[in-house]
Amino acid sequence: MSIEQSIVRQAVEQFGEHKQKLKAISELAELIDALAKNAIDGRSNDDDVIDEMVDAQIMLWQLKTMYCNDKFCERLQFKLERLKKMVDQAKELTDSAMVR
Numbered sequence: 176m177s178i179e180q181s182i183v184r185q186a187v188e189q190f191g192e193h194k195q196k197l198k199a200i201s202e203l204a205e206l207i208d209a210l211a212k213n214a215i216d217g218r219s220n221d222d223d224v225i226d227e228m229v230d231a232q233i234m235l236w237q238l239k240t241m242y243c244n245d246k247f248c249e250r251l252q253f254k255l256e257r258l259k260k261m262v263d264q265a266k267e268l269t270d271s272a273m274v275r
């Protein structure tokens with residue numbers, strides 16, 4: 176177990192799943208807010224986004240300790256393969272447009 180896994184597992188055990196799920200909702204909302212302000216009108220800077228990304232990542236790791244199972248891994252694999260197909264199709268369109 177990595178040090179990160181150990182810390183996030185301890186956090187879930189210490190504070191409880193319900194409290195950490197609510198914290199995850201809060202941190203993910205903070206990331207959405209910072210990213211929206213950064214992407215739409217520049218009211219937050221890259222450091223603000225990075226800080227909220229780190230908070231969100233830590234909460235995602237905690238959620239993973241609560242929800243990670245075979246179904247999670249199966250859905251992750253499916254969605255990564257779907258994303259790869261979308262990237263490949265977009266690249267084909269870009270490449271064919273450049274040939275013309």
Ligand SMILES: [Mg+2]
Nearest residue numbers: 202205227230
């Ligand atoms: Mg935050």
